[in-house]
Amino acid sequence: MIDAMLLPFQRRLLDPAAHTLARKGVTADQLTLAGFGLGLLAIPALAFGLYGVALVFILLNRLADGLDGAVARLTTPTDRGAFLDIALDFAFYALVPVGFALASPDQNALPAAVLIAAFVGTGSSFLAFAVIAGQRGLRPEAYPSKGIYYLGGLTEGAETIALFIAMCLLPGLFPVLAYLFSAACLITTLTRWWQGWQAFADEPD
Template identity: 55%
Template sequence: MLDAAMRKLIDPPLASAATVLKKAGVSANAVTVTSFMPGLGAAIALGFGEYALALALILVNRLMDGLDGAVARQTVPTDLGGYLDIVGDFIFYGAVPFGFAVAAPEANALPAAFLLVSFIGTGSSFLAYAVVAEKRKITTDIRGKKSFYYLGGLTEGTETIVFFIACCLLPQNFPILAWIFGGLCWVTTLTRIAAAATTFRD
């Protein structure tokens, strides 16, 4: 819901940083692959209950996730780059709830499982829509130039990161936060299904 508005704020500084990386010969794919390390590290830190460290690594991961796209836009975007980016994103999104479940399984395992199922709903509805949109040559640039169609929703990247930050700052409240955010994810999934039913109707 907030991604389009956030792009107006973050694109200028990301473009400046991308210019520096481009001059240094750093490729977008290198940034994408490197960004996976702090994302994985965040999940490990969560598992050990190191919430402050996990928060810092989550922020680094998300910064680098935005930076790889900025570098790609200043060079040559590739299909492999788009593929690596989305695969890394979804592994990261799944790893964070898993880390909370490991940290406190009795309290967190069930809400984390619900959150993962909810993420599967948002992820599958997002990717399936993109596949059919590509087949039908439907395009959009509301969230900037992307490798494939980005369908919005109530819970997009910005909202998910705010949720992760809240969970790291208030880890004792992870269960209730996970139940609430997971429910909002299902609103996103259902609205995307409704959009597909309208757009793709033959």
């Protein structure tokens, strides 16, 4: 919901580091893969109840996710990079609830499953819209630098990261937070279905 508003601030914050990394020959794909690897380390940390450690890895993952796009804009953005970025992002989002489920199966398994299902709804509607929009040559005005059509909604990247931070700081509230965010994801999915139904009602010229 607020990703577009945060983009200018994010770019001002990350551009100096991105320039340094680009000068040193670090590529956007390397940052994407490194960030995903760091994010994976959050899962065993969560499973063992090391929520502070997990939060550090989650934040490092998100930092790398911001830097890979900034470096790509300074060098040569590629379709492969755009694919890798979004594919690993969605995998990371789905794996974090698994870590909480492993930490406390009796308490967290069901809400984690519901949250993952909610992520499938938001992710599949996002990607399905992007595929058709790409075939029609559409570009999102709010996200002109994105490698694929970026369809907004009530639950976007910023809200998801805020959720993960809250879960790590208040792990006992994981079920409540998971169910509340799942409801918000349902709204996002339904609105994206409606947007797709409306946007693609007519065949392109």
